[in-house]
Amino acid sequence: MCGIVGYVGPNSSIDVLLRGLSRLEYRGYDSAGVAVIGTDAHLRTRKHAGKLKVLLDELKASPIQDGQTGIGHTRWATHGGPTDGNAHPHLGDAGKLALIHNGIIENFASLKEELLLDGETFTSETDSEVVAIMAGRAYRETGDLTRAMREVVARLEGAFTLLIVHEDRPGEVVGARRNSPLVIGLGDGENFLGSDVAAFVEFTRRAVEIGQDQIVTIRPDSVEVTDFDGNPVETREYEIAWDASASEKGGWSSFMRKEISEEPDAVANTLRGRVHEGEVLLPELGVLDDAVLASLDRIVIIGCGTAAYAGMLGTYAIESWARIPVEVELSHEFRYRNPVINERTLVVSISQSGETMDTLMAVKYARGEGARTLSICNTQGSSIPRESEAVLYTHAGPEVAVASTKAFVAQVTALYLLGLHLASVRGTLSADEITASINELLAIPGKLADVLIASADIGQLAGWMADTRSVLFLGRNVGFPVALEGALKLKELAYIHAEGFAAGELKHGPIALIEPGQIVFVIVPSPRDPNSLHPKVVSNIQEIRARGARVIAIAEKGDAAVLPFADEVIPIPLAAPMFEPLLAVVPLHIFALELATAKGLDVDQPRNLAKSVTVE
Numbered sequence: 001m002c003g004i005v006g007y008v009g010p011n012s013s014i015d016v017l018l019r020g021l022s023r024l025e026y027r028g029y030d031s032a033g034v035a036v037i038g039t040d041a042h043l044r045t046r047k048h049a050g051k052l053k054v055l056l057d058e059l060k061a062s063p064i065q066d067g068q069t070g071i072g073h074t075r076w077a078t079h080g081g082p083t084d085g086n087a088h089p090h091l092g093d094a095g096k097l098a099l100i101h102n103g104i105i106e107n108f109a110s111l112k113e114e115l116l117l118d119g120e121t122f123t124s125e126t127d128s129e130v131v132a133i134m135a136g137r138a139y140r141e142t143g144d145l146t147r148a149m150r151e152v153v154a155r156l157e158g159a160f161t162l163l164i165v166h167e168d169r170p171g172e173v174v175g176a177r178r179n180s181p182l183v184i185g186l187g188d189g190e191n192f193l194g195s196d197v198a199a200f201v202e203f204t205r206r207a208v209e210i211g212q213d214q215i216v217t218i219r220p221d222s223v224e225v226t227d228f229d230g231n232p233v234e235t236r237e238y239e240i241a242w243d244a245s246a247s248e249k250g251g252w253s254s255f256m257r258k259e260i261s262e263e264p265d266a267v268a269n270t271l272r273g274r275v276h277e278g279e280v281l282l283p284e285l286g287v288l289d290d291a292v293l294a295s296l297d298r299i300v301i302i303g304c305g306t307a308a309y310a311g312m313l314g315t316y317a318i319e320s321w322a323r324i325p326v327e328v329e330l331s332h333e334f335r336y337r338n339p340v341i342n343e344r345t346l347v348v349s350i351s352q353s354g355e356t357m358d359t360l361m362a363v364k365y366a367r368g369e370g371a372r373t374l375s376i377c378n379t380q381g382s383s384i385p386r387e388s389e390a391v392l393y394t395h396a397g398p399e400v401a402v403a404s405t406k407a408f409v410a411q412v413t414a415l416y417l418l419g420l421h422l423a424s425v426r427g428t429l430s431a432d433e434i435t436a437s438i439n440e441l442l443a444i445p446g447k448l449a450d451v452l453i454a455s456a457d458i459g460q461l462a463g464w465m466a467d468t469r470s471v472l473f474l475g476r477n478v479g480f481p482v483a484l485e486g487a488l489k490l491k492e493l494a495y496i497h498a499e500g501f502a503a504g505e506l507k508h509g510p511i512a513l514i515e516p517g518q519i520v521f522v523i524v525p526s527p528r529d530p531n532s533l534h535p536k537v538v539s540n541i542q543e544i545r546a547r548g549a550r551v552i553a554i555a556e557k558g559d560a561a562v563l564p565f566a567d568e569v570i571p572i573p574l575a576a577p578m579f580e581p582l583l584a585v586v587p588l589h590i591f592a593l594e595l596a597t598a599k600g601l602d603v604d605q606p607r608n609l610a611k612s613v614t615v616e
C-alpha cells in the first residue's frame, strides 16, 4: 500500500515529509518522492525508484529549494513497474501542479484516451498521472484547487486517496478519498495529511478521520472538509492512542497481525476493476486471449508452500467450472519430473514475492517446453511475472511477515476469477451461474470481516494449548487445502509438528496417530454441500473423539450436527461450498499467530525462514 504525507505550516516541509514517509515504510513500497512549493513560489519535485534512502541521498547530493507546503509519497506499484518515471508525485498544468495517489483508478484507460485525443502527453504508465493531468486542467479552468479536486473526483471510478498542491497556492494542500485511507493531523499553526496517523504522529496526536467521498483542504490555520459536491461535513477529532514507535506497523503488534486484519481488503482489492455487471474482466491476460484459452486441453498450477495450497483450491474451482483438466504441482517437483506439456498446456504460477527460485525455474522450463504461461503474483515487476506471458496481480499490498496470510486469500480470489473467465470463454457455465459466483466473491470481504470479529477469542484457545507438541488438521474436498495451509502456518510460526490430512484418508493410516488429548482441527464442509460430505466428516469427528482426540471444528454458522461431537466450534459465515475455504482459513491463520505469540516467538521473522526463497 502506498504511503502518503501532506504538510502546511511554518517548518521545513521536506523534513516533515521525509520523516513522515520513514514512518510509513512498514507499508512496503518500491519508490518514493516529494513535491515542495519553495519559498521562491516554485514547485519542485524529486522522486526515485528504490527505498527512501535513495531519495534522501539524492536530496543531500543536490538539494531542492525548501518551503512550507509539500506532499510526499511511497509507492507500491500497481499500474506500471517500480521506475523513476512511474514514481509519484506526478505533474499537471505544465509542472505547476503535483499529485500523489494511493489506490486504483478503474476507468483510467478511457480518461487517458480522452486526454491523448486532446493533445495531452504522458511520461509514465501510471493511472495516477492521468489524474494529475486532469487536476492541472481543472485548476487552469477554476483557479481554485479545492474546486479542481471536486471536478476531478467526479469523473473517477475505483479506489483513491489523492493529494494535490499548486505553486500558485502556497500554504494549501487538497486531499480526497474513496475506498482508500486518509486522515488529518491537527497542529498548532500547521496541519498534516497522511494515509495513516503514522505519517504525522511524531508531530501531533490530534487526528480527524476523513469519511468516504470527502475532500479536505488544509492550510496552516484552517481545515475544511466537504463531500464531493462541496457541502461541508461534520468531522470528529480524536486522540491518537499509540506513539511513534508503534507506528512501524501502523499500531499493530506485528506485521502478521496487521496482514491478517487486511485479508478482507486483499480480496476486495484483487476483485476491484475485474468484475462488472456479472462479467469477469481480465484484460491483463493479454496474449492469452479467448482463442488461446479455448484451445487449451490442460492447466498445470505450480507454486510452493502456501502458494501451492492456493493453487490446490484453484484446481477444484477451475476444473469444476471450466471443465478442463487442472492439476497442481510443487514447482520444484514439476520442474524435474519431465512432465508432458505443450502449447495446449497453460502453466499458471502462483507466487506472492515473484522471486521464488523454484517457481521461477519451473516457469522458465515450462516456456522452454512450449507451454503457455500465466503468473498470479503480488509483487509488481518481479522476476516470475517478467518470465510469464501474462500476469494477474493480486492487489493484497505488501506482505512483510514471512508467513503468508493475506496473499493466500488474494491468490485464491485471482484463481477463482480466472476459473470464471475460462468458464465464460469455454461456455461451460451460464451467465447466471457466473453472476452467482461473482456475487459470492463480492460478499467474501464482508464475511471475512465477520470472521475476524468472531475469531477474537482464538487467542484464549491457543493459550490453553501453548505447550502442545502436535496438532493435526483434517479437511475434505476444498477443505483439504485449508487443512494443509493451517498445518503449514503452525509449523512455520509455533515450531511444532503439524500435519494436514484429507479426512477420507484418516482410516487409511493417520488415525493411528490419535491418542487421548491429541488436538485435531477439522474443517467441516457445509451441510448444503452437493457432494454431501458433511455427514462423512462428522463421522470422522466421532471416530477421533472416540479415541480421545480434542476436536476444534471450523463449521458453518448454525451447523448443529457438529456441536455434540466437537470440543470447540469456530463458526464461519455461510457461503457457497467452493467459497467457504476463503473464510475457513482465517481462524487457522489466527490460531497459528496466537499460539506462537503465547510461546513468545517472533511471528514476523520465524527461525530458519526467509520471506522469499531465492535459491533452488
Ligand code: AGP
Pocket: 304, 305, 306, 307, 350, 351, 352, 353, 354, 355, 356, 359, 402, 403, 404, 405, 492, 610, 611, 612, 613
Ligand atoms: C508461506 O507462509 C511460506 N512463507 C512459504 O511456504 C511461501 O508460501 C513459499 O515460499 C512461496 O513463496 P512465494 O509465494 O513468494 O512464491
